[in-house]
Amino acid sequence: MLKRSTINASVSPKGSLETLSQREVQQLRETGSGSVYRLFRQCALAILNTGSHSDNAKTILEAYPDFEVKIHQQDRGIRLELINAPADAFVDGEMIASTREMLFSALRDIVYTQSELENKRIDLDSSEGITDYVFHLLRNAHTLRSGVEPKMVVCWGGHSISTEEYKYTKKVGHELGLRGLDICTGCGPGVMKGPMKGATISHAKQRNLTGRYLGLTEPGIIAAEAPNPIVNELVILPDIEKRLEAFVRVGHGIIIFPGGAGTAEEFLYLLGILTHPDNQDLPFPVILTGPKSASTYLQQLHDFIGATLGAAAQQRYRMIVNDPAEVAREMVIGIKAVRQFRRERNDAFHFNWLLKIDESFQHPFEPTHEAMAGLNLTREQPLHQLAANLRRAFSGIVAGNVKENGIRLIEEHGPYEIRGETTIMRPLDRLLQAFVEQHRMKLPGGSAYLLLCCCAFAARGETLRLVTDAWAPYVYEEDGQATGLDYEITQTVLQRLGIELELQFLPWKRCLLALEHGQADGILDIFHLPEREAGMLFVAEPLSDVELVLFHARNRPFRFTSLEDLRDLVIGVSPGYWYNDEAFRTSTLFSREEAQSHEANMGKLIRHRVDLVVNDRRAGLYLIAQMGIEGQIDYHRKRLGRDHLYLALRKDPALQPLAQAFARELRRFKREPAYARLQARYARPHERQP
Incomplete structure (x- = not known):
């Protein structure tokens, strides 16, 4: 690595840290050690690299390994001593003014954040407490200005975009500035700089000397993306979630660029916030826009929202292609509606108190491998919760590409793995593939393939071929369609893993032969026997529990306290089925008679062609209810035994990861309300809930 030019300097604050109490000075001096100091050093180095093209925190830190910052007390407050600082932050030995302002803004926010966390008044366990915390952080930074008419437009978009897209953001910013609107971004390069740059020109044209260029960031981002020099107000929030909440609380409208x-x-x-039921009537203008060259990207993002969150989410924004003036006009109209709405409800202009933010959007998400694999990307949840989990998935992708900790986790443990329903995972996969093809992420190592390495998707459209013998209510056919408790459980789990299910009904012996000859990938609903392990790979978690009992005709009751009571009787059994009670299975006291189906066994029972029928209690009760013979058949309350039904796959090492993933996802599903509702639907017929 080339040696970078450095400088030693002493810098005093100008602005928010000029006047300090002795206690505040002591707090700042104490910052010079421990984890808070390391955080400030990292942020300070990024700020001193303003204008740098690097977006990798690790690269910036490695470029200046000897950089140090020391905090000294002086009569008026504090002074920073910078050792081996980047020379580009200085002109003739004097630090550039905007850099100095941002440097002390970082110190202010980091120290205040730490002070607030130590304050017992702060409540981070409730949604209201978190919002109050964000409010205090912004107020301490002098960001909130009461009495000022709504005019803050938040601009979101990429830090690494094409020249044409960057010029378009400047044109939009110029149109916004001509209409007296201020700009708020993430304060970095690309889209975070373009609208600010455009607005500076139009503000100058309109002789607007109070134009605001607000930059909201957090330590992980500012360490990777140095702020742009146009920012005249910098606020560092403690984490991603607080930063995002600050955007929507301070902004009066949002523009999404490529x-x-x-x-x-x-x-x-x-x-996710705007689709919450409590925000249904709350005006908040959102515009998705870009130049004509980005129309494909805009449509792909729009289609992704439609495929995953539906039309309700699409109705919360407007898409405008290649028309900066129309974007600005639409934003002005939207902000007028915001102004009127807040006046009618006596809500503050400077902080959006009425906006409902669900608590799931407010707590920090740490994208570990376990957390990413555990994301619930299914439709068995409210719309805004699905949006929250999709947001977390993208948070992990960002962390794995530009954040120091995320990059380190990927290097140490390999790619993240995300699972979910096929109808969600396929659009997600298509969108990420489009990002790669369009070079919309600047990745470690310079290879677009690394984006996909950060997310190993299970959803690639595979089809799992299963066979089974109908055994209601666990698995059976109704109107030509597969259904049943274990079928629905299996289908749900496979959908979450992104795998299609193909199910074929066969007689039981043919099911076993199909698996043996490689004509099927697995058998649905099978008992786990040691002798079967040689040719089958059993999923560790069972699908259902079974309770084997003896059914009898009501007009021919039998005493049953032990196997001796079954002497000389004929018991109906099913061909190829396993009965786990060894004494019953090997007994010669009675004879066994096979029938072609479970229905045939029950028919023989009411015609007295067999004395008893052995079956699972739930399956037997379900069957006689379907046959309409509840009044003719009962069962002995004494059980023959208990067992479990499993999914067994073909003995193939390539299927081992699927077996493990299926077991993990099944355990997770069993803890969810959707699983309890499914069990209730397949209870005994007279117990079934509507």
């Missing part, structure tokens, strides 16, 4: 995974994360966060 970007990559980070932009998709922000868009999903916003739509």
Whole structure:
């Protein structure tokens, strides 16, 4: 690595840290050690690299390994001593003014954040407490200005975009500035700089000397993306979630420009909030826009929202292609509606108190491998919760590509794995493939393939071929369609894993032969026997529990306390079925008679052609209810035994990961309300809930 030019300097604050109490000075001096100091050093180095093209925190830190910052007390407050600082931050030995302002803004926010966390008044366990915390952070930074008419437009988009897209963001910013609107972005390069640059020109044309260029960031992002020099107000929030909440609380409208995974994360966060039922009538203008060259990207993002969140989410924004003036006009109209709405409800202009933000959007998400694999990307949840989990998925993708900790986790443990329903995972996969093809993310190592390495998707459209013998209510056919408790459980789990299910009904012995000859990938609903392990790979978690009992005709009751009571009787059994009670299975006290189906066994029972029929209690009761013979058949309450039904796959090492993933997802599903509802639907017929 080439040696970078450095400088030693002493810098005093100008602005928010000029006047300090002795206690505040002591707090700042104490910052010079421990984890808070390391955080400030990292942010300070990024700010001193303003204008740098690097978006990798690790690269920036490695470029200046000897950089240090020391905090000294002086009469008026504090002074920073910078050792081996980037020389580009200085002109003739003097630090550039905007850099100095942002440097002390970072110190202010980091120290205040730490101070607030130590304050017992802060409540981070409730949604209201978190919002109050964000409010205090913004107020401490002098961001909230009461009495000022709504005019803050938030601009989101990529940090690494094409020249044409960047010029388009400047044109939109110019149109916004001509109409007296201020700009708020993530304060980095690309879309975070373009609208600000355009607005500076139009503000100058309109002789607007109070134009605001607000940059909201967080330590992980500012360390990877140095702020752009146009920012005249910098606020560092403690984490992604607080930063996102600050955007929607301070902004009066949001424009989404072309970007990559980070932009998709922000868009999903916003739509998740706006689709919450409590925000249904709350005006909040959102525009998705870009130049003509980005029309394909805009349509892909729009289609992804439709495929995953539906038309309700699409109705919360407007898509405008290649028309900066129309974007600005539409935003002005939207902000007028915001102004009127807040006046009618006496809500503040400077902070959107009425906006409902569900608590699931407010807590930090740490994208570990376990957390990413555990995301619930299914439709068995409210719309805004699905949006929250999709947002977390993109948060992990961003972390794995540009954040120091995320990059390190990927290097140490390999790619993240995300699972979900095929109808969600396929659109997600298509969108990410489009990001790669359009070079919309600047990735470690310079290879677009690394984006997919950060997310190993289970959803690739595979089809799992299963066979089974109908055994209601676990698995059976109704009107030519497969259904049943275990069928629905299996289908749900496979959907979450992104795998299609193909099920064929066969007589039981043919099911076993199909698996043996490689004509099927697995058998649905089978008992786990040691002798079967040689040719079958059993999923560790059972699908259902069974309770084997003896059914009898009501007009021919039998005493049954032990096997001796069954002497000389004829018991109906099913061919190829396993009965786990060894004494019953090997007994010679009675004879066994096979029938072609479970229905045939029950028919023989009421015609007295067999004395008893052995079957699972739930399956037997379900069957006699379907046959309309409840009044003719009963069962002995004494059980023959208990067992479990499993999914067994073909003995193939390639299927081992699927067996493990299926077991994990099945355990997760069993803890959800949807599983309890499914069990209730397949209870005994007279117990079934509507």
